[in-house]
Amino acid sequence: xxxxxxxxxxxxxxxxxxxxxxxxxxxxxxxxxxxxxxxxxxxxxxxxxxxxxxxxxxxxxxxxxxxxxxxxxxxxxxxxxxxxxxxxxxxxxxxxxxxxxxxxxxxxxxxxxxxxxxxxxxxxxxxxxxxxxxxxxxxxxxxxxxxxxxxxxxxxxxxxxxxxxxxxxxxxxxxxxxxxxxxxxxxxxxxxxxxxxxxxxxxxxxxxxxxxxxxxxxxxxxxxxxxxxxxxxxxxxxxxxxxxxxxxxxxxxxxxxxxxxxxxxxxxxxxxxxxxxxxxxxxxxxxxxxxxxxxxxxxxxxxxxxxxxxxxxxxxxxxxxxxxxxxxxxxxxxxxxxxxxx
Amino acid sequence: xxxxxxxxxxxxxxxxxxxxxxxxxxxxxxxxxxxxxxxxxxxxxxxxxxxxxxxxxxxxxxxxxxxxxxxxxxxxxxxxxxxxxxxxxxxxxxxxxxxxxxxxxxxxxxxxxxxxxxxxxxxxxxxxxxxxxxxxxxxxxxxxxxxxxxxxxxxxxxxxxxxxxxxxxxxxxxxxxxxxxxxxxxxxxxxxxx
Numbered sequence: 001x002x003x004x005x006x007x008x009x010x011x012x013x014x015x016x017x018x019x020x021x022x023x024x025x026x027x028x029x030x031x032x033x034x035x036x037x038x039x040x041x042x043x044x045x046x047x048x049x050x051x052x053x054x055x056x057x058x059x060x061x062x063x064x065x066x067x068x069x070x071x072x073x074x075x076x077x078x079x080x081x082x083x084x085x086x087x088x089x090x091x092x093x094x095x096x097x098x099x100x101x102x103x104x105x106x107x108x109x110x111x112x113x114x115x116x117x118x119x120x121x122x123x124x125x126x127x128x129x130x131x132x133x134x135x136x137x138x139x140x141x142x143x144x145x146x147x148x149x150x151x152x153x154x155x156x157x158x159x160x161x162x163x164x165x166x167x168x169x170x171x172x173x174x175x176x177x178x179x180x181x182x183x184x185x186x187x188x189x190x191x192x193x194x195x196x197x198x199x200x201x202x203x204x205x206x207x208x209x210x211x212x213x214x215x216x217x218x219x220x221x222x223x224x225x226x227x228x229x230x231x232x233x234x235x236x237x238x239x240x241x242x243x244x245x246x247x248x249x250x251x252x253x254x255x256x257x258x259x260x261x262x263x264x265x266x267x268x269x270x271x272x273x274x275x276x277x278x279x280x281x282x283x284x285x286x287x288x289x290x291x292x293x294x295x296x297x298x299x300x301x302x303x304x305x306x307x308x309x310x311x312x313x314x315x316x317x318x319x320x321x322x323x324x325x326x327x328x329x330x331x332x333x334x335x336x337x338x339x340x341x342x
Numbered sequence: 343x344x345x346x347x348x349x350x351x352x353x354x355x356x357x358x359x360x361x362x363x364x365x366x367x368x369x370x371x372x373x374x375x376x377x378x379x380x381x382x383x384x385x386x387x388x389x390x391x392x393x394x395x396x397x398x399x400x401x402x403x404x405x406x407x408x409x410x411x412x413x414x415x416x417x418x419x420x421x422x423x424x425x426x427x428x429x430x431x432x433x434x435x436x437x438x439x440x441x442x443x444x445x446x447x448x449x450x451x452x453x454x455x456x457x458x459x460x461x462x463x464x465x466x467x468x469x470x471x472x473x474x475x476x477x478x479x480x481x482x483x484x485x486x487x488x489x490x491x492x493x494x495x496x497x498x499x500x501x502x503x504x505x506x507x508x509x510x511x512x513x514x515x516x517x518x519x520x521x522x523x524x525x526x527x528x529x530x531x532x533x534x535x536x
Contacts, residue, residue: 091369100363106356155479162375164365 006333013326017269017286017319024290028297035300042179044296046247049181050240052288054263055270056185056192057236059284060229062267063196064209065276066123066130068230071237071263073141074115075256078108078241080145083154083251086165101159101167105242112238113231115141120227138260145253154251172246181243188236193281205229209276265312266291269319273327290315381482386472387489391497394469394490395531401468402516405443410450410526416464416518419528421452425508435459437504441513454515454528456504457495463487464518464529465494491529498530512536 012019028035054071061068085104089096099107115137122133159165171180196202207215208222216222240259245251270287272279294315298308373379402420413419423443430437437456455461466472466487477483517530 089367089372094369095366096369096372098365098367099360100365103360103363106360110356152479152481160376160378162377163367163372164363 006329010326010329010333013322013329014271016322016326017271017283017290020269021286021290021293024293024297028293028301032297032300035297040296040300042174042177044292045182046179047296048288048292049179049185050244051259051262051266051291052185052285053181053188053236053240053243054259055266055284055288056188056281057233058260058263058267059192059270059272059279059281060196060205060232061130062209062264062272062274063205063276063279064226064229065212066226066229067134067264068116068119068233069131069134069260070115070119070137070141071233071240072256072259072261073138073145074112074234074237075241075244075259076145076253077115077141077148078112078238079245079251079255080148080154080253081111082108082168082242082245083157084148086157086159086168087154089163098163098165100164104165104168108242109235109238112234112236112241114234115237116231116234117227119234120230123230124223124226142253142257145255149251149253151253153253157245157249157251168242168246169249170246171243172249179247181247184239184243188239189281189285192232196281201225201228206277206279209273209278211277262291262295265316265319268316268323271323273323274320381478381485383482383485383489384492387486387493390471391490391493393471394465395494395497397469397471398465398518398531399516405446405450405452405526410448410521413519413521413526414467416462416466416468416520418468418516419519419526420514420516421528422514423452423512425511425513428504428506428509430506432459439504439508439513441515449524450521451525452528453525454517454530454533456499456530457491458500460491460495460529462520462527462529464520464527465490465531468518494529494531498533502533502535504533504535508535 025035034040054075057071058068082104085099085107086101089098091097119130119133119137122128123130157168159168171184173180175183196205204215204220204225205228207218207220208225212222215225237256240256244255248255266287267279267284268274268287269290270280270283270285272284291312294312295308298311303311367375398418401418403418405419405421408417408419421441421443423441423446425439426442427440428437429439435458437458439454439456441452441454443452463484466483472486474483477486513536514532514534515528515530516532517528519526519528521527
C-alpha cells in the first residue's frame with residue numbers, strides 16, 4: 001500500500017508541470033473572461049514561442065551542468081545587427097552592401113553560433129566558470145548592441161524593394177492565423193527532441209552532465225559536447241533576436257533584457273536538473289507554456305509588474321524544491337526496490 | 343571525417359549564397375534605390391526659421407508676467423535691460439551676456455547665450471511649427487534643434503558682432519528660455535541694441 005502511494009506521488013511529481021499548466025489555464029480563464037479567446041491564445045503562443053526557443057537552447061546548456069546568461073543580450077545584439085544591415089547596410093570603404101533577408105538570417109544565426117562558440121571555448125579550454133563567462137558575454141553583447149546605433153532604435157526594418165532587402169517582417173507575421181515564431185518553435189523543438197533522444201550527441205550531452213569524469217573515461221569528448229551546447233544556445237538566441245525584431249518592426253538595443261531568466265525558469269520548470277544530466281525537450285516546452293501563461297495571465301488580471309516578478313521568483317524556487325523532492329523520493333524508492341530484491 | 347567534410351561543404355554553400363545575394367552600391371546613393379531623400383536638418387530648419395522666429399516673438403512673455411521657475415523645456419520670453427556682463431569662453435565659442443532687467447525686483451540672473459556654440463534645445467521646444475511626430479526618429483529631432491541654433495547664430499547673433507563693448511548698453515532680447523536654479527538661460531531669436 002505504501003509502495004502504491006509512493007508510486008502515485010511519483011507519477012504526480014513527474015507530471016507536475018503539466019498539471020500546473022492545466023490549473024493555471026483553468027484559473028486564468030475564470031479570472032479573466034477573455035483569456036480563452038482566440039486573440040489572447042495567439043498572443044500567449046507568440047510569447048511562449050519567444051521564451052520557448054530560448055529555453056530549448058538553455059536546456060542543452062543546463063543538461064551539461066552549465067548556464068548561459070548571455071542569451072538575452074544575444075537577442076538584443078542580433079536584432080540590432082539585423083536592423084542595421086537592413087536599414088544602413090554594411091559600409092566598407094566607399095561601398096555599401098545590402099544583403100537579402102535570407103542572407104541576413106543566415107549571417108545572424110552564424111553570429112549567434114559564434115557567440116556560443118566563444119562561450120564554450122572560454123568555459124572548456126580556459127576553465128572559466130560558465131556563470132562568469134556568460135555574465136561577461138552578456139555585458140559585452142549588450143554593449144555592442146548599444147554601440148551599433150549609439151543606443152538608438154532602428155525604426156525601419158521593412159527594407160526597400162530597390163535594395164532587395166524586404167521580407168524580415170514575415171517572421172513577425174501570422175501564417176494561417178498562427179504567429180510565425182510558433183512554427184519556428186515547433187520545428188526547432190522537433191529537431192531538439194530528436195537530437196537529444198535519438199542521436200549519440202544527445203546521449204553524450206546527458207552523459208557529460210550526469211558525470212563528466214565517467215563520460216570522459218567512456219571516450220566522450222566532453223569539451224566538444226559542452227561547446228556544442230553553447231553553440232545551440234547561441235543559435236536559438238539568434239532566432240529570437242530575428243523573430244523579436246520582426247514582431248516589433250524595429251530593432252532596439254535593450255531587447256531581450258532579462259529574458260535569460262525566463263528561459264532558465266522555463267527549463268527548470270520543465271524538469272531539467274540544474275546540476276545537469278537530466279532533462280527533456282517536452283518538459284521545457286511545457287515549462288515555457290507555464291511561464292507564458294503566468295506572465296500573460298497575470299498581466300490580463302491586472303497584477304502589477306512588481307508582483308509578477310515576485311510570483312515568478314517564487315514559482316522557480318518551488319519548482320526546484322519539488323524537483324529535489326522528486327529526486328530524493330526516486331532514490332528512496334530505488335533503494336527500497338533493491339532491498340526488497342535481496 | 344564525413345561529418346567534417348559535410349560541415350565544410352555547408353559552410354561554403356552558405357557563404358556563396360550570402361555573397362551572391364548581396365547588392366553593392368556606392369555609399370550615399372541609397373536614395374536612387376529607395377526613393378527616400380536623406381534628412382537634411384539645415385534645409386528643414388532654414389525653411390521653418392521665419393515662422394518659428396515670428397511665433398516666438400508673438401508669444402514672448404514679459405518676465406514679470408510669468409513664473410520664471412516653471413519655464414519647462416523652453417518658453418518664449420522678452421527681456422529689456424542693461425548688459426552688466428560679457429563673457430567669452432572656449433576660445434570665443436561660448437560667448438554670453440548677463441542682463442539686468444528694468445522694473446524687475448526678483449533674484450533671478452538673466453543670461454543670453456551668443457554662440458557660436460549653443461547648448462540646449464529651448465528654441466525647438468518653445469515652438470509649435472514642427473512636432474516630434476514630423477520626424478522619423480529621435481536623431482532627426484535632435485539634429486533639427488541643433489540646426490535651429492545654427493540658423494539663429496547666422497541670422498541673429500553673428501551680424502551684430504557682439505563683444506566686450508556691449509557692457510552698459512541697453513538691450514532688448516526676445517528668445518526661448520529655460521531656468522536652472524536662480525539663472526534664466528535665454529537663446530535669442532531677436533536682439534535689439536539701443
